[in-house]
Amino acid sequence: MATLTAPVAERGLLARPIEPTGVWSWLTTVDAKRIGILYGVTAFIFFLIGGTEALVMRTQLAVPDSRLVGPGIFNAMFTMHGTTMIFLVVMPLSVAFFNYIVPLQIGARDVAFPRLNAFSYWVFLSGAVLMHLSFVIGQVPDTGWFSYANLTERAYSPSAGVDFWVVGLQVLGIASLAGAFNFLVTIINLRAPGLSLMRMPLFTWTTFITSILMVLAFPVITVALVELMFDRLFGTNFFNTAQGADPILWQHLFWVFGHPEVYILILPAMGVVSDVLPVFSRKPLFGYPFMVYAVASIAFLSFTVWAHHMFTTGLGPIATSFFTASTMLIAVPTGIKVFNWISTVYGGSISLKTPALFALGFIAMFTIGGLSGVMHASPPVDTQHQDTYFVVAHFHYVLFGGSIFGLFSGIYFWFPKITGRMLDEKIGTLHFWLMLIGFNLTFGPMHFLGVDGMPRRIFTYPAEMGWGTWNLVATIGAYIIGLSILVFIVNVFKSLRSGDRAGADPWDGRTLEWTTSSPPPHYNFAEIPVVHARDDFWVQKYPDLAGGHGGEIIASAPVAVAAAVGHDEHVYVHLPDPSYWPLITASGIFVAGFGLLFFMLLLPVGLFVVLFGTVGWSTEPVNG
C-alpha cells in the first residue's frame, strides 16, 4: 500500500516541469499519446527522406548506362534507403501505434514506465540524427543495410560512413530495447480488469509478441555492432581476415537478428489488419485463438530460419536442408493468418472505407510477397535469385505491400481517434488506388528483372542486358507512389483543418479505444473499464447478437456509446508529471555517440551526462 511507505521528504535534483502546452511540454512529456505522435511524425518525415532516396535510385536506374549519379552516391542511397525504411520508418511508425493505441486498447491510463517511454523516443531521435549527420560531413554509409563484414573493416571502408551506421544503429537499438521492455511490462501488467490474454485485441497481441522479438533479437545485433565498432576503433580482430577471422560470423549474427526483425516489421501491421477487418465487416475476427497461436509460432520460428539469407555462402547440405525446412514451415502459420482474414471478410458486410481498402490491399500484396519468399526458401532456386531483383521484389511486397499498407490502414483507422477529425474518404480512396497501382508498377516488374538476371545494388547496367524496359516501368511506378504520398499529405492537412468531427466511435468499433472521446483525455479513461468479453465494446453495443445470429443495427447502439464515453468535467486523475530526465539522459547518449564519431573527448562527457541523468531520474519524486 502506498501509504505504508514512509513519505520521506523527497526532492529531486530538478523540480518537475509543469507547462501543459508549448515546446517544453513536448520535450518533457511522459504521456504515451504525445510520445506516440512524436514517433509517428518523425517516422513520416523519415519516410519522405527514405522515399526520396529511393526516387534518386529509381531515376538513376530508369535507363541503361545512365551516369546521372555515380556509384558512390548510388551505394549511399540504397544503404540509407534500406536502413532508414526499416529502422526509422516502419519500426517507429509501429511504435507510434503501440504508444497511442495499446494503452487505450487495454484500458490503461498510461504505460508501465512513462519516463522510460519518453527516453526511448529521445534516444531514437538521437540515433536517427547521429546517422544522418553523415550527410553533413559527406561520408555517408555505403555498405548496404546489412553491411556484410569484412567490407566494413577500416581496410576496405576507410571513410567514416560505416562508423555513422554502426553508432547510429547502436543508439537506435537502445531505444528499441527500452521501448520493448516497456510494452512488454505494460501489456503483462496494466490490462483492465477482465481483459485476459485471450480477450486482448489482436493489435495488442502483436505488440506484445513484437516486443518479445525485440527483447530477444536486438542484443544480438548489438553484439555484432559492438564487435564491428571495436574492430574499427580499437583494432580488434572480430572480422579481420588477415588474422584468420571468418567474415561469415557477421552474417550469422546479423541474420539471427535480421530475420526476427522482418517479423518485427510485419507483425504490428498484421495486428492492425486483424483489428480493422472485423470492424469493417461487422463480424468478429475469424478463428481468434488460431490467429494468436499463429503470431506466437511465427515469432518462435523466426529464430530458427536465419541462414536462409546465406544459402550461397557454402553452409553444407545438412544445415541448408534444415534451414529450408524451417523456412517452409513458417509459411504455415502465416497462411493460417491469411485464410482467417479472408474468412473474416467472407460472409461479412465489408465496407470499402479507406482503412478497409488498405487492409485488403495488405492481404493481397503480402500474399504475393510471401509466395516469392517461399520460392527463395528452396536453396537451389535461391542460388539463382539471391542478390537479384527477385529478392528486391519479394521484400518490397512484404515490406511495402505488407507493413506500409498495413500501417496506412492503421493511420486511416485511428486518425479520427488521435485528432478528432476524419480523413477525407474521397482523397483517401484516391491515395489508395494510386499507391496500389504505383506499387505494383514499381515492384511487379522487379520479379521479371530478377528472373532476367539483374543483380541488386548495381548503379547501372549495359543496354544489351535487356533490362531497360522494366526498369523504366518501375521508375514510373515509383513516381506514382510519390504522387500518392503527396495526395496523402494533402489529405492530412485538409482534414486537420476542416475534416468532419469524428466523435468517439466513428467506425462502429469493437474495442476499448472507441469508448473514450476523440482525442482521448490525457488520462484516457475516467474510470478504468471492466472487460467482460472479447470485442467488449461491440458486445455492449449489440448484446442481442451474442447468440451468433445476424441482425439489423439497432437504435440503442448510439446510447451505449454515449454511456461508455461519458466523462464530465470534474474528473481529476493524477498522472505522472512531465520530466526533464528522459531528455537529459538521452542527450547524454547523443553526446556520447557524437563523441565516438567526431571527438573522443566528448564520450566521457556524454557518459557523465547519462550518469547524472540516471541519478536524477531515480531520485526524482515519482509523485511530484
Added chain:
Amino acid sequence: MATLRQKPGTIVLLALALAASGCTQWADPSLPETTVFPVSDSGGYIQDLYSLIFWMALVVFIGVEGFFLYAIVRYRRRAGDNRIPAQVHGNLRLEIAWTVLPSIVLLVITVPTIKTIFLQDTVPTASAAGGSPLTVEVTGHQWFWEFRYPELGAKVMTANEVHIPVGRTALFELRSADVIHSFWIPKMGGKMDAVPTRVNFMWFTPQETGEFYGQCVEFCGIQHADMRIRLFVDSPSAFQAWATRQAEDAASPTGAQARDGAAIFQRSACPACHTIRGTAARGTTGPDLTHVGGRATIAAGMLPNNYENLIRWVSDPQGVKIGSKMRYPNDVGPSPTEAALLAAYLQSLQ
C-alpha cells in the same frame, strides 16, 4: 455479371490481366543473363525445381487471391445496408484444413528441394561420366576476377574471361583476395560466394558452346556493378588451342609502336601491379596481362577491348572506373603519346 462491373473489381482484374501479360514477356531466351533458360546440367536441375515451385506458387496465388477477390466483391457493403451479418467466430475443421493443405504443398516443394541440395553437393570426381572435371581456381578481387588452371600448368592465368570446353564438367574453386564476392553465370546455374579465408566450390557441365555473361553478385564496394565475368564455352579443339596459347609467354612485340610501348610499360609503374610473362613485370595486384590483347573486354567487362578503349583506360583508369584499384603513383599516368604506344603494345599481346 453486374457485380464485376463495380470499379474495384474491374481495376483489380485489369491489373491481374496486365501482370499476366507481363509474365509472358519476361521469359526471353535471348537475354544474356536470363535464369530460366539454362544450358548446363546444374542449371537444368535448378530450372526443374523452379518450374515446380513456380507453378505451385501460381496455383496458390490464383486460388487465394481469386477467392479473396470473390469474397470482397460478393460481401461488400452497399449504401444504406444496415444488416449485421451472422456473427461467425471460427471453424475448427477449416483451421485444420488450412493448416494441413499448405503443409502438403510445402512438403511437395521441400522433398525435391532437399534431393536437389544433396544431388548438387557431391563434388564431381574423375569417375563421373564426362571424365575428370576441369578445375578452375577463381579469385575475386576488388573489382576483377582472376582465373588459374592448375591442370594446364601453373602459368595459365587470365582475368575476367574464363574459357572451358563444352561437355566437360568445370569445377570452380572460389577464393577471395579481399572482401566477399559472388560468382554467377546465370545461364550455367546458381551462384556461390567467394569468401576470404574460405574455399567454396561450384561446378557445372556446359551443354552448349557460346559466350555467356556473368557478374559479381555480392556487394563488394564501390565498383561492384562493374565486376563482370565472360564465360566462353569452346569446342574441345578450340579450347585446346586457347589453352596452348595461354601457356605460352608473351609474344615479343613486333612493330615499332608496340616495341616502344613495351619499353614504356617496363619503365612506368605498370610492372608493380601487373605480370607479363616473359618480361620483367611480376606484379600481382592487377590482372595478368600476358595475353590481354586476346580478351574481348577490359576492366572487368566494362569496355570492349580495342585500341581507343585501351588508350582511354591506360590514360585515366579512375575516370573510366572510379575507385578502381588501378592508380598511378601521385596520380600521374602516361602522356597521351605514351598511352597510345602502350595500347599498341597491349593489343599485340594476343
Added chain:
Amino acid sequence: MEHTAVLPAEAHETTTGLNHRKVLMWAFLGSDCMLFGSLIGTYLVYRGRYLAGPKPTDVFDIPYTSVSALALLMSSLAMVLALAAIQRGDIRRLKIWLLCVAGLGLVFIGGQVYEFTSFGEEGLNLAVSTFGTTFFVLTGFHGTHVTFGIVWLLMIWIMAKRGQMTQARSLDVEIAGLYWHFVDIVWIIIFTVVYLIPV
C-alpha cells in the same frame, strides 16, 4: 465524481500481481541472455583459431581464476542473506551482507584486473589475435556487468545507511539480487567455456 490518484507506474494492483520493475528485470535478463549468448557464440567460433600471440594454455592460470570465481559464487550466497535480512526488517544485517556481496564482487574484479594486466604482459591483447579479441571482449563485458552490479549494491547500501531502506522496500534489494545472481550464473558458463573445456 471523485477519483483517487492512481499512478500507473506505481499502481500496486497490477494485472498479474507482479511488480512492474520485477517484470522489467526478468525481461532484461532474457535480453541479456541473448547478449551473452552472442558473445559466447563468437568466442566459440574462434576457439582454437589464432594465427599469432599467446595461446590460451600459455596464459591461463586455472587455480587462480577458480579462486576468484569462487569469490563470485559466494557472493550470491551473501546476496540471498541480504535479501532475507531486509525481508525480516533487519536493516543492520542487510548492510553487512550488502558489503559482503560488494566486497566479494570487488575481489572478483580485482582478480580480473590483475589477470588482464598479467596477460597483457605475456603479450595477449585486444589486437594481437582472434583469441585476444574474443577473450578480452567477452570477459570484459562480464566484468562491466559485475562492476555495474557493485555500484548498484553500494547505492542501496548508502540508502540503507541513510535510513531510506525499509522492510517495505525489500523489492529494491530483490531486483538487484536477481541481476546479481544472473551475472554470477553467466560467469559459471563463461568460466567453463573459456577456461575449463580444453581446446
